[in-house]
């Protein structure tokens with residue numbers, strides 16, 4: 001039972017693990033107020049679905065908390081379109097939420113199910129490090145809005161990688177979604193797993209327009225907002241990787257993430273996205 005009562009009632013039948021995540025998007029921090037309402041609606045849900053993908057869960061129930069400066073019917077219609085389209089693509093259900101007046105911000109809580117949640121702390125020595133898709137496109141588009149249609153799409157309409165998550169959940173030893181930038185997020189896997197990583201920059205898929213930009217390395221390694229997956233697998237499972245999965249490095253002993261470019265170590269002072277600096 002969903003919207004209409006004081007709270008939603010769930011009937012979780014045959015769910016082995018219920019996985020829950022919440023994320024807030026704030027105007028001016030996570031998106032621009034002038035972005036299309038449709039893209040804001042899509043992205044608010046996509047980033048939460050991306051957290052489900054990172055845990056190898058299938059999204060089922062969603063709560064939406066909207067804070068709006070004023071009621072603008074056209075904006076609300078656009079937002080709802082973007083939100084509802086992604087919701088129905090994954091057969092998830094909006095079961096409730098809250099609407100308040102104030103500076104534009106959106107909080108989405110999503111509940112999903114899995115038989116095999118994948119955590120950040122399971123990476124093992126010698127595991128291969130894999131990323132999906134291309135990295136750096138969204139950060140590039142934020143700074144260079146008129147340069148690449150594909151990058152703009154990645155920024156405004158990211159596709160949560162629930163497809164890959166479903167296919168790799170039984171082989172991934174650790175997984176995370178790349179929201180704060182590869183170095184930061186792979187760093188979280190390393191920290192949680194008490195190991196280190198070495199990655200080869202030339203193996204990371206990068207959009208060709210991004211690659212031509214003088215700052216491409218910082219977009220790729222620390223730009224954030226990618227919503228691709230980064231996960232680790234045992235070396236023996238390499239042959240079973242699905243499409244659009246790219247091996248970029250290996251788990252080693254130690255701490256932190258070491259970056260090689262064509263086998264040469266490079267200095268990286270990139271910090272990734274941080275809210276409080």
Ligand SMILES: Nc1ncnc2c1ncn2[C@@H]1O[C@H](COP(=O)(O)OP(=O)(O)O)[C@@H](O)[C@H]1O
Pocket residue numbers: 023051179
């Ligand atoms: N204000 C908070 N209260 C309780 N838990 C929090 C809070 N902020 C973050 N967390 C928890 O800390 C962990 C990491 O959060 P975060 O860095 O936001 O992850 P993600 O990048 O996946 O959104 C998550 O388990 C999240 O639930």
Ligand SMILES: Cc1ncc(C[n+]2csc(CCOP(=O)(O)OP(=O)(O)O)c2C)c(N)n1
Pocket residue numbers: 023024028029030031032047142179180223224225273
């Ligand atoms: C207007 C605007 N400024 C900055 C960014 C870049 N940006 C916003 S949030 C973010 C990283 C992810 O945010 P966070 O709230 O940490 O997501 P979480 O890790 O909790 O999923 C990035 C790179 C943007 N997309 N739009």
Ligand SMILES: [Mg+2]
Pocket residue numbers: 022023
């Ligand atoms: Mg978060």
